[in-house]
Ligand SMILES: NC(=O)c1ccc[n+]([C@@H]2O[C@H](COP(=O)([O-])OP(=O)(O)OC[C@H]3O[C@@H](n4cnc5c(N)ncnc54)[C@H](O)[C@@H]3O)[C@@H](O)[C@H]2O)c1
C-alpha cells in the first residue's frame with residue numbers, strides 16, 4: 018500500500034509499505050477514506066518528538082471503511098464506515114473506566130505519562146498512523162464510531178481530534194457566563210476552542226495569533242475579537258488594557274511547543290533543546306490572565322520540563338488544567354452539535370491533496386501561507 022513515511026526533520030515521502038495485518042482478534046483493518054494533517058503532526062515533522070523513527074507513518078485523524086475484522090470484534094463488520102479517535106484506548110483499565118482514554122495504561126505500557134496514539138512516534142506506542150491507504154485499528158470495539166448514513170466522512174472527520182480537543186480546551190477553562198476568554202493560537206484547535214467558548218456562554222472571546230489570514234478567518238467564521246501579536250509590542254500589557262487592566266478570566270494555550278514570540282525560548286527550547294520547546298504562549302497565558310483566573314493548556318508540550326513562571330501562577334491563585342483530549346467521551350455530544358450547525362467542521366478544510374502529495378501538504382501547512390487552515394489527504398480510490 019501507499020503510506021507516508023518519515024525521513025527525518027522536515028522530510029516525509031510517500032512510498033510503498035507492507036499492508037497492515039490483523040495482529041490481535043480485536044483489531045480491524047480500515048481502508049482509509051480521509052486523513053487530516055494536524056498541528057501535532059508538525060511537531061513530529063519538525064523533529065520535536067523524541068523517538069520518531071525513520072520509516073514511521075504519521076496520521077491520527079482519519080476515517081475509513083472496515084475491510085477486515087478480527088475474530089473477537091463484535092461492534093463492527095466489513096463495510097462499516099467509521100471515524101477513529103486519535104487515542105488508542107483499551108476500554109477497561111483504571112483510566113478508561115473513568116473516561117480518561119488519553120491516559121489509558123494498557124496501550125502504551127512503557128510510558129508513565131500517556132496512552133497510545135496513532136502515528137505519533139514510539140513515545141506514544143509506535144503505532145502506524147492513517148496517512149496511508151490502510152491502517153490497523155486495535156481495540157476496535159472501544160474507539161471507533163460508526164459514521165451516520167446521512168453524514169459524509171468530511172462532516173465528521175474532525176471528531177477524531179481537533180473538534181473535541183478545542184471543546185475540551187474551553188471546558189478546561191471552566192468558562193462561566195460573562196467571562197472574557199483569550200485564546201492563543203488560531204489554528205484549527207484554537208478555532209474550535211473559540212466556537213466552544215461562545216457555546217459555553219463567554220461574553221468576549223479574543224483570539225491571538227501572528228498570522229493575519231488566520232485571524233481574518235477567526236473573525237469571519239467565529240465572530241471573535243482578534244489581536245495580531247506582530248502588531249503589538251507587549252502582548253500581555255495589551256490584553257490587560259483590553260480587559261479593564263485586570264486581564265481575561267480565562268486563557269487558553271492552543272499553540273504548544275513551537276510558539277513564536279520569545280527569542281529566549283526560541284533559542285533555549287527550539288534550537289538548543291534545553292527545554293521541551295518554547296512555552297511562550299503558556300507563559301503569556303499565565304501572565305495575562307486575571308488573578309484567580311483559569312489557564313487551559315491544550316497545546317502540546319513534551320517531557321521533561323519547560324521554564325514556566327510557576328511562582329506567578331501560584332501567587333495569582335490560578336487554576337491550571339491541561340491534557341491530551343479524551344476524544345471518545347465527547348463524540349455523541351459533539352455529533353449533535355454538528356447536526357445542529359453549532360460547529361461546521363468542513364469549513365476549516367482549505368486544502369485537499371491526494372495522499373501521494375502529502376509532502377506538499379506538510380510543506381504548505383507548516384508554512385501557514387496561502388490561507389491554509391487544514392489539509393486533508395485523500396488516498397487513491399477514496400471518493
Ligand atoms: N491536547 C491535545 O489533545 C491536542 C490535540 C490536537 C492538537 N493539539 C495541539 O494544539 C496545538 C495547536 O494545534 P493546531 O492544529 O491548531 O496547530 P497549528 O500549528 O495549525 O496552530 C498553531 C497556531 O498558533 C499560532 N502561534 C504561534 N505562536 C504563537 C504565539 N506565541 N501566540 C499565539 N499564537 C501563536 C500559529 O501562527 C498557528 O496559527 C498544537 O500544539 C497541537 O499539537 C493538542
Ligand SMILES: [Zn+2]
Nearest residue numbers: 055057078178
Ligand atoms: Zn491531531
Ligand SMILES: [Zn+2]
Nearest residue numbers: 107110113121
Ligand atoms: Zn485503558
